[in-house]
Amino acid sequence: MTAPAKAKAAPLAELKGDLAVLKEKFGDAVQPAEYEGVVIANGVLVEAARFIRDELGYQYLSSLTAVDYIQEGYFEVVYHAYRLEGGGPLVFKARTPRGVATIPSLVSVWPGADFQEREAWDLMGIRFAGHPNLKRILLWEGFHGHPLRKDWKEPYYEEEHKPFSSRWPSGHHIRAEDRVFWHDNVQYPLDWDPDQAEDTSDEWLYIGMGQFARAETGERVEPKSLRTERLVVNMGPQHPSTHGVFRMVVTLDGETIVRLEPVMGYLHRNHEKIGERNMYLQNMPYTDRLDYICSMSNNLGYAIAVEKLLGIKPPERAEYLRVIMAEFTRIVNHLWAIGFLLNDLGAFFTPALYAIEERELILDLFEEAAGSRMMCNYMRFGGVAYDVSDDWIARAKELVYNRLPRAIEELDRYLTHNELIQSRCQGVGVLPPDLAVAYSTAGPVLRASGIPYDVRRAEPYSIYDRFDFDVAVRYNGDVYDRYLIRIDEMWQSLRILRQALEQIPRGEIQAGKKQYMMRVPAGQAYGRVENPKGELGFYLVSDGSPNPYRYHIRAPSFINLTALNEMCKGHKVADVVVILGSIDIVLGEVDR
Amino acid sequence: MIYGIGILKGLGVTLKHFIESYIEDVRYLFEGGRYQPRHLPARQGPRARGIFTVQYPKEKLPLPENFRYIPFLVYDTQENKIKCTSCGICAKVCPPQCIWIVRGTDPSTGRPRPEPEAFYIDATICMSCGFCAEFCPFDAIKMDHDYELSSYERYESLLFDLPRLLKPDTYHAQIHPSDWARELAEKEAEKAKKREKAAARA
Amino acid sequence: MDELHDLNTMPVPSELRNNIFITTIDRFVSYIYNWGRKRSVWPMMFGLACCAIEMICAAASRFDIARFGSELMRPSPRQADLMIVSGTVTKKMVPQIVRLYNQMSEPKYVISMGACATGGGPFKEGYNVVSGIDKFIPVDVYVPGCPPRPEALLHGLLKLYEKIERQSVRSVPWYQRGESEAIPVPILGPDLIDPRRLPEIRARLGELQAQQGSSPESSL
C-alpha cells in the first residue's frame, strides 16, 4: 500500500494568511505540508507554538495526534489549533524519523497537550522531550510495544485489512483462540523471563505519589496548625461513583486534596487499531460505542469527517434528520448527566429514575428510526440509513412540545434552587476561563467557565447555521454552573428541535448509492462536531484505499479530564466525586 | 435562605408521582385495568403518567420493525429453498467479521452453486449493527427480534450454524411487515417485466 | 458451582435407596431454601461499558429489576450474590474483576452480559481485550446481544433463577468441607499473564528460546 505522503507538496505560494505569516517569521523552519498545514522543524516547534498561540491568536489546541508513515520512515505529529472567535483550524505538524521518535513537548505552551502526548507515547511510541510525566496512559507500564505503529501486530492478527479472506468463500468457522499459539489473546516477547512475572504496573504510580507526599510535607511549615500526614488514597476502578471503570489516585492532606492523578485505560478497547483495519463504513457502528450514551452524534461526527474526504453532501431531509437526532441525543445525555450528578450528590437514584424515564421515551424514537436503543448506527456517508414516518415526526413533536419541556422544568424547579445542591456545588471545582482554554477543555466544561465556544457556532457543520439558538454560557466555572449550563443547553436543543421538526422537508435521505466498500480519495481530514460532552473530532488520513490509513478520535471526555487535577486541588475528598460528575465523562470515550 | 424548603419540594415531586400512579389506576379501572394489553402503547407512550413499568415477562414492549438483534437467514417456504446465494457480501461488510460462509459447490460439476454449504454467525462477536441485512442484495438475511437468547453455555449454543439460523419467510413477514410488502411488490414488478418481455418477443 | 445437580434427575446413591424419606426432606428443604434465595439475588453495583447503561436501565423504572428482588445493587462485593459482568473485559481490568469475584462470599453467581463479556464481542480482535470473562471466572448465564436489551438481561436473570432452583442444599459446594479456592489474580506483564498457565508459558518460552536463540524483536 502507498502512504498518502507520496502526494505532491503544495507549492510555497499557496500558503495564505496566518500560515504565510508563520513562514515569514520562521523562514525555512516552516515548510508546507501535503494536503493541509505546515511542517515545523523540531528546533523551533515550541517557539512557533507560542507564536501561534500568542501572536496569531490560535489559543485553543483542539487535537494532537501522531501518524506512522512507515514507508517514508517517519512519524508525524499533527496539531489542530483554533481561534476562540471561531473559524477554521491552523494545522501544523512536526516530524521525526522512526528511529529517533522524539519531538519537543508542547505541554509548556498548552497544558491541554499533556494527556494527548502521553497517549501518543503510549500507543505510537513517540517521546516528547520535556514532558513532565511521560508515562503510559491507556495501557500499563511494562506493556510490550506500541500498538498503533504500523509494524506492531496484535495477537489475533489475521490480515492487514478487512474483509478477511478466510470468511468467504470457504469460511470454515474457527475461533481466533484456536488460530494462535497460546490459545488466547496474548503474546509474549521471546526474551522475557516468566519468573519475573510480577505486577509492577502500579508501582510507578504509588512511588510517584508517595514521593510527592513526602517532599511536600517536608516543605510545609505551619507551626500553629496540627502536623498532618499526607495520605495516598486510591478510588476505583471499581467504585460506585466513578461513572465506570475510572480510577483516581489522590494525595490527601487531612481531607484536603493536594494532588489528583487520574488513571485510565480500564476500558481501552483499541478503537483506533481496529479502525485502521476496518473499511470506512465498518467504523460507523464502532463509533456508537465511543460515547455510548450519544451514539447518534458520534455517528454524525464520523460521517462529517469522511464526507469531507469524499466531498459529498447529504440531501436536505437527511441533514434535518441528522440535526434532529443529534439534538435529541444532547437532551438524552444532559438528562443522564444531571441524574447521575444528583446521584453523586447523594440523592440516590430518584432524580436519575425520573431522568431515565424521559430518556426511555427518546430512546423509543431512536429505536423506531434506527433499530436500536443505544447503538443507533444511523448515519451513512451522504445520508442516513432509514427514513422516518410522519407518525414518528408527530410523536417527536409531542415530546418536544409537551413532554420534555415539562420534565426539564420539573428538574429545574426542584433542583436548581435546592439549598443542598447549591451548598455542595457553588464554588466547588472552579476552573477559571484562562485555564479552561489552556487545558483544551470543551463543551459544557468550557462554556461554564465563561468561554462561549460552541462548534455549532464557531465552525458550523451540517445545517446548524440555519437555526436560531443561543450558545449557553455561564461565568463561574464551578460545578453549579456546569449543572446549569446543561439545563440551558437542553432548552436550546428544544428550540432547535422545534424549528427542525417544523421545517423538515420531504425527499431523499441518501445522496448517491449506498456502498459498503468505496475508495476514499487520498487526503487528510479533521471533522469535528459539538457533542453533548464537548468537541468530538475525527482525524482521518486516507491513502486512497478502502481502509483509513489513520483513524484518530479526539475524545472530549478524555481531554476534559486533563483539567481534573486543577479543579480538585484544595477541595475536600468528598467533592471529587461531584466534580467528576460535573465533567460528565463516559469511559468508552475516555479510554476508546 | 430557609433550609429544608428544597428538600420538601423534592419530596413533593416524588409524592406527585406516587399519587399520579393511583389516579391513573382509577382511570384504568373503568377500562378493564391497567395491565390490559391494549393499554400498553398508551402506558409507554409520550403521554404516559404514573407507573411506567412494563411487566416483563408477562407483557412485552412492542418492538418496532427496524429493531435488530442477531441476524437470521430467510427460508423461502414457497420455493422450498434457502434464499441466500452465498454471494459473500454480508461476510465482507460485517464489521467484526463474525460471519463465516462456505460457498456451495455442485457435486457433479464442481462449480459454485448459489446456496451456502455452511453458514456461521458467532453471536458472541456480533455487534447487532444490521449491515448484513442492509447490504444483502437478495433479502436473504434479516435482523431477528428475538432477544431471549441467554444460555448456560456459549461454545455451542451461541455459535449459530445454518440450521439454527434458518427461519421461514412467514416469520420474516410477521416481524417485518412493511419490508415484506416491499419485497412482494418488487417481485411482482419483476414478474410483470418478464411477462412484458415475453409478450414483446411473441 | 461447577456442576448442576438437577434434583429430579440426580442419581440416588445405592446406600440411600432405602432412605427416600431423607431425599424428600432434602428436596423440601432445598425447595424452601432456593425459593427464598432466588428472590433476593443482590447484584453487585459494577459496570464496565456500554452494557452497564442497559443494566442501569433494567434497574430503572421501566424494566424495574425490583420486581425480581434484585434492585439492591451492592457497591461492596462482600454483600453481593451476583456479579453482572456488563461490558468489555480488558486486560487492564481483569485483575480487578477476578479480585472482586474472589471477595464475593458464597453463594455467588455470574451473569456475563453482552457479546463482549461473553466472548470478546466486536472488540475481540483488539490487543487489550479478553476473549470472554469465562476464561477467568466461572459464568452461570450468558446473555448475548450488543447491548442486550434490558428485557434480555431480565431473561438472563430468570434463567439464573431456574439454575438456582435446581441446586440441592446437600451438594452445593459452599456447604462442603474445606475452603473454596480463590482464583489466582492475573498479572500484567508484557501482556496479560494467567498465573495458572505460568508453568506452561515458562516451558514453551524456554523451548522456543533454545530453538531460535533469543532475538529480542520476535514475539509470540
Ligand code: SF4
Ligand atoms: S445472506 Fe445475502 S449477502 Fe449474505 S451471502 Fe447470502 S445472499 Fe449474500
Ligand code: SF4
Ligand atoms: S449484525 Fe453486524 S455484526 Fe452481526 S452479523 Fe450482521 S453485519 Fe455482522
Ligand code: SF4
Ligand atoms: S456487548 Fe456491545 S454494548 Fe455490550 S459492552 Fe460490548 S460493545 Fe458495548
